[in-house]
Amino acid sequence: MTQEKIVSTDQREIEEAFTGDYTKKVHIVGRLSIVIVLVLSFLPVLYMYFIKGYQMPIDKYLNVAFAITALCIGFWLTEPFTWFPILGSAAMYMGYIAGNVKNIRVPVARQLRSKYGLSAAEPKGQIITTVGVAISVYVNLIILTVIVVFGSFLVSVLPPIVIEAFTYVIPSLIGALLAFRISESGWIVTLKWSVPAIIIFALMKTGTIGFLVDFGMSTSIGITILIGYIIYRMQGGKAKEQ
Amino acid sequence: MTQAVKDVNSIVLVFAILLIGYVIVQATFFLRHALKFNEKYKLFSKEEIKDAVQASAISSIGPSFSIVVIVLAMISLIGPAVTWMRSGVLGSADYELWIADIVSTQLGVTLGGEGFTEAAFTVAIFGMVLASAPFMVNCLITLKPLDKAMMKAAKKKNSFIPLLGMTAELGMMGYWALENGTKGASSTAAIAASLLTAMAVVTWCQKGGHTKLSNWILAIALIAGMIVATIVQSIVG
Numbered sequence: 496m497t498q499e500k501i502v503s504t505d506q507r508e509i510e511e512a513f514t515g516d517y518t519k520k521v522h523i524v525g526r527l528s529i530v531i532v533l534v535l536s537f538l539p540v541l542y543m544y545f546i547k548g549y550q551m552p553i554d555k556y557l558n559v560a561f562a563i564t565a566l567c568i569g570f571w572l573t574e575p576f577t578w579f580p581i582l583g584s585a586a587m588y589m590g591y592i593a594g595n596v597k598n599i600r601v602p603v604a605r606q607l608r609s610k611y612g613l614s615a616a617e618p619k620g621q622i623i624t625t626v627g628v629a630i631s632v633y634v635n636l637i638i639l640t641v642i643v644v645f646g647s648f649l650v651s652v653l654p655p656i657v658i659e660a661f662t663y664v665i666p667s668l669i670g671a672l673l674a675f676r677i678s679e680s681g682w683i684v685t686l687k688w689s690v691p692a693i694i695i696f697a698l699m700k701t702g703t704i705g706f707l708v709d710f711g712m713s714t715s716i717g718i719t720i721l722i723g724y725i726i727y728r729m730q731g732g733k734a735k736e737q
Numbered sequence: 738m739t740q741a742v743k744d745v746n747s748i749v750l751v752f753a754i755l756l757i758g759y760v761i762v763q764a765t766f767f768l769r770h771a772l773k774f775n776e777k778y779k780l781f782s783k784e785e786i787k788d789a790v791q792a793s794a795i796s797s798i799g800p801s802f803s804i805v806v807i808v809l810a811m812i813s814l815i816g817p818a819v820t821w822m823r824s825g826v827l828g829s830a831d832y833e834l835w836i837a838d839i840v841s842t843q844l845g846v847t848l849g850g851e852g853f854t855e856a857a858f859t860v861a862i863f864g865m866v867l868a869s870a871p872f873m874v875n876c877l878i879t880l881k882p883l884d885k886a887m888m889k890a891a892k893k894k895n896s897f898i899p900l901l902g903m904t905a906e907l908g909m910m911g912y913w914a915l916e917n918g919t920k921g922a923s924s925t926a927a928i929a930a931s932l933l934t935a936m937a938v939v940t941w942c943q944k945g946g947h948t949k950l951s952n953w954i955l956a957i958a959l960i961a962g963m964i965v966a967t968i969v970q971s972i973v974g
Binding site: 508509512513514517518520521522524525526528529530531532533535536537538539540542543544547549550551555556558559560562563566567568570571572574575576577579580581583584585587588589591592593594595596597598599601602603605606607609610611614615616617618619621622623625626627628629630631632633634635636638639640642643644646647649650656658659660661662663664665666667668669670671672673674675676677678680685688689691692693695696700711712715716717718719720722723724727 | 745748749752755756757759760761763764765766767768770771772774775777778780781785786789790792793794796797798799800801802803804805806808809812817820821822824825826827829836839840843844854855856857858859860862863864866867868869870871872873874875876877879880881883884887888891896897898899900901902903904905906907908909910911912913914915916917918919920923924925927928929930931932933934935936939940943951952954955958959960961962963964966967970
């Protein structure tokens, strides 16, 4: 009894420290980093335009800006929301600055949490996700640099079949991630909660909701969460991962 | 590679180093911040953290190679420094190449071709940065309120948060699997092979307590998926 009390007091202290100072600092540094990276990203454009004189009429820039906005606005608005429940804040700040959120940050976070049996909502899950995503940033940058510097040489020495095999990294990654979920929740729960995605994909393919085709994944995530929430409310807030 | 592409790349290199340097600084800050918290509250032992670092490093290798082909294509069109900067900060290689192509089409030139002058290349870089910047602005505005909402919900006795994580993940995974699996027999085979391999290794690790091997699950599954997919591709053609 006393031991239980100590454990729950410790747990409360950890949660308070995590939601307090720790998270506050994450947002201060995360937001500041975004501002710094945005300025640094536009700097080469400003340098080449104003200092080097590589100029094109402003209407060319505006045309490009309009075209990109029309194509990407849906992604801009929806994508970060879809990864937040999986990654949490610190990993999101790192992921959106270093890129490759879906292909690298999410798989690393999932493998680690699966290994330790943790969820993204608890401090332990968040700490281990942050460690994993930070390491993935280093490793990914090292590999990217090697590919950029020695890429042509690597292609010349690797057999064509190996190069072709690289095109199957993504489908193989999907299979492994599904396996992590199945090992945690079981086949039935995984299949049951995949039904909304299957229906949405079928509706996209048949053109029934073809206008959403560019936002297929975001729609699938949004609808699946919504169904989960409706069931959670219908069961008086008692629905768990089942 | 044209002279214009070479010139712009030599200018961009300095900015690329600055940007990538900052990405490393930011990751180091978050890593240290998490480790300090862990040290104070003893959530994980030193061995567990070492193990997690090893597992993350191994798990990052396979997915990082998914961009090899596209990065090489990018280098041949827009040069190494711009490719390095755009694939290492803010973006992902396929998205960047897609945007660069849209910009050059808008300007009526061929990406990396003769008409792709220094001025056109500057517009292309502007387009690539612009296409990624709003994702970050979105994070800047929404992450803090989202975090607050999540913390508030997590405090409830029967919180929706665990279900939120699972539904978000399966909404994503289900759609992503179908999108890729329907591309052809070899892609379907890759998904099935890596799924079954990962399941087998997970079960083996759980039953036998092979904690070291559990760090390699993702890598083993990727290799199995790639081998089976390549075999299927060579059979079906």
